[in-house]
Amino acid sequence: MRIAGEGHHGLLFIRSAACRAPALERVYERGGCMGVVMLYENGEIRYELATAGEVPEGRATRIIESPGLAVAYIQPGHATERLCRELTEQHRPVIGYGGWVQNWDGDPYRSDKPAEGLGFAHAWWEFADSGAFPEGVICCPVERAGAHVWMIHRNEATEQLIEEMTVVSKRIIGDGLWLQSWDKDR
Template sequence: MSKTISGSRAPVRITFEIVPEGTLPPGHAVAVDEVDGLITARIGKTHITGELRTEIEELHRTVTQQERWVQTSPELDPHRLEQPAEGLGIAHVAWERVAAGVLPRGVLAAPVERDRMLVWLVHEDHASAQLCAEMSEYGRRIAGDGLWEQRWPA
């Protein structure tokens, strides 16, 4: 059973940084690092715009501050994100590129959340297909295998 980080602590922070591609593993658009209380997604500069980075970080802050999604303790396995998804299918988290007309004017990202599901709709002109595929793969590991738990009201 996983140990969930609880309400006596500050909510977990999720940050997004734009970095030169050469600082990422070869051929990757993003690398995600996790420690207790912080997840950092380092994204190659050709895969996301600064505007989307700012907006998606603010949207993630809302989700974590409201504790709708909470981190289970990475202290039990500090390299857990480096492991492939086990396919447990506990929850579904993904990034999906959409045309500008799908989002309200001026909006670059929007969360769609249901029980056991969170899909980030992102403006296709502001995120690469590769980035969305890689973030969805991280989602299969993080949410699908229960590394983060959704606290959706019953």
């Protein structure tokens, strides 16, 4: 890790040498958060079916973070085990190789807060019919600079989960809690 420099309001950004500058510059432009912010580029996102108490009653999902890790706990009945496995597997190369970096501020429950509308990127989840996927595929990210959408097979998740993940994505991605760290369309 190395010190990247001071930003607005006395912010201190710490990142590894491989973390790409555009993501950091976008944090500077928006004023970032108060305090020390660490950018974790070789992180992990996991999707797991929840056990008792991991998701508040009435909700389909809750994301809990720690440095370099986000776990999306999904209430049983709102997603299939297969969808959880495939979402985890499909996130691995993108997150694990620095395509997205975690802008960590120390709050494991920060995705529970409403989106502030900072506009770092646009993100959402939506249903797609089986004809939209290659054979045997049930989910697929579609991504370009400034936008990210997860296409989910209609039989693998509930409408409530899709709606909640869209709301959470507006917070996590739209407010820069996780930052795109590349400049080209994929």
